[in-house]
Amino acid sequence: MRHENKSRLNEAVPRYTSYPTAPHFHAGITADTVREWILRIEREEPISLYLHVPFCDRLCWFCACHTKQTRQYEPVASYVRSLCREIETVSGLIGNRAPVRAIHFGGGSPTMLKPEDIMALGATVRGSFRLVDEPEISVEIDPNDMTDERLDAFAAIGMTRASLGVQDFDPKVQKAINRDQSFELTERVVDGLRAGGIASINLDLLYGLPHQTCATLEQTVRMALSLAPDRIALFGYAHVPWFKKHQTMIADEWLPLPEERYAQSMLAARLIAEAGYEAIGIDHFARPEDSLAAAAREGRLRRNFQGYTDERCDTLIGLGASSISRFRQGYAQNQPATSVYQRTVDEGGLATVRGIELSAEDHARAWIIERLMCDFAFDGEEAAVRFGPVARPLIAEAALLSTTGRHPWLVRRGDVFVVPEEHRPLVRTVAARFDSYLKQGEARHSAAV
Known part of the structure; x- marks a missing residue:
């Protein structure tokens, strides 16, 4: 270099x-603004949906997502009921004029939901929006939460793509980020997804983690490749303790220096490419026959809050606490506090608190x-x-x-x-x-x- x-x-x-990026959103974008933007969605304009589940049953120290730990399920069940109410409110403004082409369940941990709540969310979405014949339905999966019953529920609502959080398989690294997850467990979940008919599997890996070295990362990458995923996302750990206080559990001296981070990223990228995957942008890889690789070759690749995508929807509607929507006119973000979010949507309102035109x-x-x-x-x-x-x-x-x-x-x-x-x-x-x-x-x- x-x-x-x-x-x-x-x-x-x-x-x-x-x-513009989220730090530049402001309170001048209100629920009234977003209502007007929704009403101006054009007839037959394809849209995508993002459903946010801001709960985990454990908090990983590396995570910078809007989420919180809970050991009680009732707050989660109550939140799902509110999320269904928001879906109904938003769909009532859209009507049948815009088809839904893609749905993404993110978090937090969507796989923390009980099967009956997964089914309820799926039924609410399908009963509220006009879906195209075969929409892509992707789900972020924590292998530690996945059971046969949850897998069956997600398959029943039409899941087509699963994205598994791996991060790193080294026990010392896992302990430092509070993320115990064996290779055997991950392999078992991958096998279960394939047996359940899920056609596309993505693995998320991280470099720049505490105690990570090129040698340990190489081992993680080789183990991940042995699972033959369709896509791999290789992200650099974002150490932002001023933004996410739980990251203070990771001591600065445990982290690799900038040149070590760079060496890790280059090593991992080389190993993945040598295994036959095509590089997509700065941090994604896909098999040559994958739709993401085709989009990159043909100049159709897009980038949104989930990373790189081949979705062609200019409008993405975020549902749930803290979720962000993208309209032709601008961006809008929902209230991040779950209690305030629920109170607002339960009364039939939109939960917008900020954004930018x-x-x-x-x-x-x-x-x-x-x-x-x-x-x-x-x-x-x-x-x-x-x-x-x-x-x-x-x-x-x-x-x-x-x-x-x-x-x-x-x-x-x-x-x-x-x-x-x-x-x-x-x-x-x-x-x-x-x-x-x-x-x-x-x-x-x-x-x-």
């Missing part, structure tokens, strides 16, 4: 699962950032056609980057601006050059690699 890149390994930049310039910058994150390139001529005069200064910014320094961040090839191979591990830093919000406020972000 070049010297100028090494100095930026620990630079704090967003992950760009949205633009997109300007014409925001749309242009968002498109450029998404293309850089997905394709490591963007077409200046296409930007000009899509966004008109507002794109001109952004193309000028790219042109300047392409002529700055001995090893510029972008190389111009006709109308296309391309991130050179040596800078691609730091594409988040390249994307940040087009982020007009980054220096506003006091938002803090995770390391670039």
